[in-house]
Amino acid sequence: MCSKRKTCHGGPSQQEQDSPAVANEVFVIDEEVSHLTRLKSEPSERTRACLHAGKSHISTFKLLSSRESNRSGFGRFSSADCSYALRKHLPVRGPWCVDNMDCAAYISQFSSDGSLLIAGFRGGRIRIYNADKKWKIHKDITCKSLRWTVSDIALSPDQQYLAYSSLSPTVHIVNVQNALKQSHANSTDIHEGLNFSAADDESSFGIFSIKFSKDGREIAVGNSNESICIYDLGANKVTERIQAHVADVNAVTFADESSDVLYSGSDDSLCKVWDRRCHKRTKPVGVLAGHLDGVTFIDSRGDGHYFISNCKDQTIKLWDIRKLSSATKDCTPKAYEWDYRWMTYPSEARFLKHPYDQSLATFRGHSVLRTLIRCHFSPMHSTGQRYIYTGSSDQCVYIYDVATGNVVETLKWHESIVRDCSWHPHLPTLVSSSWDGYLVRWEATEDDDDPTTLNKGKQKMCPEGYTFTL
Numbered sequence: 001m002c003s004k005r006k007t008c009h010g011g012p013s014q015q016e017q018d019s020p021a022v023a024n025e026v027f028v029i030d031e032e033v034s035h036l037t038r039l040k041s042e043p044s045e046r047t048r049a050c051l052h053a054g055k056s057h058i059s060t061f062k063l064l065s066s067r068e069s070n071r072s073g074f075g076r077f078s079s080a081d082c083s084y085a086l087r088k089h090l091p092v093r094g095p096w097c098v099d100n101m102d103c104a105a106y107i108s109q110f111s112s113d114g115s116l117l118i119a120g121f122r123g124g125r126i127r128i129y130n131a132d133k134k135w136k137i138h139k140d141i142t143c144k145s146l147r148w149t150v151s152d153i154a155l156s157p158d159q160q161y162l163a164y165s166s167l168s169p170t171v172h173i174v175n176v177q178n179a180l181k182q183s184h185a186n187s188t189d190i191h192e193g194l195n196f197s198a199a200d201d202e203s204s205f206g207i208f209s210i211k212f213s214k215d216g217r218e219i220a221v222g223n224s225n226e227s228i229c230i231y232d233l234g235a236n237k238v239t240e241r242i243q244a245h246v247a248d249v250n251a252v253t254f255a256d257e258s259s260d261v262l263y264s265g266s267d268d269s270l271c272k273v274w275d276r277r278c279h280k281r282t283k284p285v286g287v288l289a290g291h292l293d294g295v296t297f298i299d300s301r302g303d304g305h306y307f308i309s310n311c312k313d314q315t316i317k318l319w320d321i322r323k324l325s326s327a328t329k330d331c332t333p334k335a336y337e338w339d340y341r342w343m344t345y346p347s348e349a350r351f352l353k354h355p356y357d358q359s360l361a362t363f364r365g366h367s368v369l370r371t372l373i374r375c376h377f378s379p380m381h382s383t384g385q386r387y388i389y390t391g392s393s394d395q396c397v398y399i400y401d402v403a404t405g406n407v408v409e410t411l412k413w414h415e416s417i418v419r420d421c422s423w424h425p426h427l428p429t430l431v432s433s434s435w436d437g438y439l440v441r442w443e444a445t446e447d448d449d450d451p452t453t454l455n456k457g458k459q460k461m462c463p464e465g466y467t468f469t470l
Contacts, residue, residue, distance in 0.1 A: 027405030030320065030360035033306060037402045040079070041384030079384075090387075090399065091423070091430040092409050095440035097452040098135050098431060099127060105433035106149055106371075107420050111159050114425045118162065119439050120150035126164060128176055131424070135441075139176050144185030144193070152210045154219070163219055167206030169197035171219060171231070196221060196229045196238055208372065209252045209297075213259035220262060222249030228264055228274070242282050244272060250372055251298040251309070255321070258304075263321075265295030265309050273321045286324025290317055290357035292349075294340075296372040301385060306360075308388055310375040312340045312368050313349075316388060316400070317359035325358060340369050363400045365407045366392035371435075374420045381426050389430070391418035397432050397442075411442055415459035 099105075099119065107120035110131070116138060117129040126141040143150060147167035154163045155176075162176045172191040174183055183189040196207065205225035212219055218239075219231045228249060230240035245266035255261035255273075262274040269291045272284040293312035300307045308318050336346040345367070366373075375390035378399075387408065388400045397411035397418055416436035423430045428444035440454060447453070 025364075028361065029318070029403065029405065033318065033320065033360055034403050037384070037386060040380070041386035089428050089444040090409055091428045091442040091444050092399075092411060093444060093446050094442045095411075095413050095432070095454050096443070096447070096450055097438065097454050098129060098441050099439040101125070101437040101439075103437060104149075104416075104435040105419070105437060105439050106151075106435075107153055108422045108431045108433035108439060109153065109155070109420075110422045110424055110431070111155055112157065112425065113159075114427065116155070116159065117422070117431055118153055118155060119433055120153050120164065121437075122149040124150065126150060126153060126162070128162070131429075137181070139181060139183055141174060141176075141183040142185060144172055144191045145170060147206065151206065151208050154210045154212050156212050157214060157216045161216075163194075163210055163212065165207035165210045165221065167224075169201070169205055169207065169223070169225075170195055171207060171210060171221065194219070194231055194233075194236075196223070196231065198238070198241060201225065208248065208250045211253050213254060214257045215259065218259070220252050220254065222252035222264060222266075224248045226266070228252055228262065240276075240281060242274065244274070244284070245270065247294070250294065250296055253298050253300050253307070255300050255307070256302055256304040261304060261321075263298050263300060263307050265298045267294035269293055269295065269311075269313075271295060271298065271307075271309050271319060273324060286321065288319050288321070288323075288358050289325060290319075290354045290359040290362075291315070292352060292354055296368055297374040299374075299376045301377055302380075308375055308377065310368060310373055310390060314345055314364065314366070314368055316363040316366075316375050316390060318361040318363075318388075318402070319358070320360055323358055323360075325356070342370075345369065361402075361405060363388060363405055365400070366390050366396070366398040367394045369393035370417055371419050373417070376421070376423065378423050379425045382428060389421060389423060391421050391432065393417045395434070397421050397430070413440065413454065413456075413459065414438060 101121050103121050103123040105119060105121050109118045115132050117131050120126050124143040124146040127137055128139040129135045130138045143164060150164050151167060152165045160177050162174050163171050165171045171194045174191045180189055185191040205223050207221045207223045209222040217233055221229050226245050228242040228244045229238050232239045244264050245268045247267035249264055249266050251265040253263050255263060260276050265271045271288040273286050275285045291311040291313055295309050295311050297310040298307055306320055308316055310316050336349045338346050370393050373391045377385045378387035386402055388402055390398050392398055395414045395416060398407055399409040401408050414434040414436050416434050418432050418434045421430060421432040430442045433439050
């Protein structure tokens, strides 16, 4: 959330891109991750050879013709061929309305199979939409004991249970597959509370990030108590409590399917890696320095090696956990005092770089102000994870090319902060959630006959203003 430190540094926000220093900055990325990205998102060497394409562009028509004539000898597309064909059809058309609420939309997430979309709103509302049935509401949840807003939500791997958190030490669990469409906490439905506080906690704290383990047996949270907590659902108690950072832990996520490794990001500007197989579980296996302000979100690539982090220094960074530091490096650039909740990013800070930056690449263009804005890798199935996409405080969704660092698309329609966005795991559909109360979808193709089409003039400003951040 908000950093406890007043000294903040960093790169340029989107409004500062005209700076000569930023405009002349050369994008650099590690050769290995660039090569892996291209392998998963571009036609294979065998496909290129049979088409005599070399490094030239291959049209979708040529790919289809080659497959039909079996020129490659496979009789089918490789996964890279599929990603190459699909990633040229980005979800940039629209938008179309999924929902229009009178309160700010904070979170939007597709389920792992894409059948459900979960959205969290300020004021204690969570709605689950059936993406396969014209976005009809599957479950309308009125939350229990919220402080200000739903801070995060997580769907269990079997899509049976939803966990939601707020600015309190309690996470609530609700069954989303029962017959009830309206779920009012402990009135029409049971919202079981999981208490993450310890007996010696001097004061209450808020939870900013929540994740199910891949087997659905545990829940990990990051909180304002500067710690990571692991809750064992079978034992019904907190089994691990790690004093992880020296400021709010805004982001925590599991690295891969094993759930043995965790990534965390904090307002202390650091990302840390935790291996639960180690004897000293309360100590990170390594630290990743490079950001110059508070980390707002982390998304894992799912391979146990790479992840990205969004930051108040107005950048997204790509990391490789095989390039860890054993200790925190001192940050030496000149400090600038500012508060991201109500101030614009200091223009003087846009020239600063961390002297010990361990990141593989830095992506600039979007802006991170007012709230903990989220970023994600694009889906493996349809894009080969070729892109990184993020919400932005300048009311847009940005899509970056991982290999080049370029902004390939900017989705503009909202009239307020886009805090979160979610790309369908299989289809060219992206949903953005904004403080203007709109939940909208973007598609790869036009559908002018759809009555939910949103035109210019239907926008609205944030109904409640920028009175609070999360």
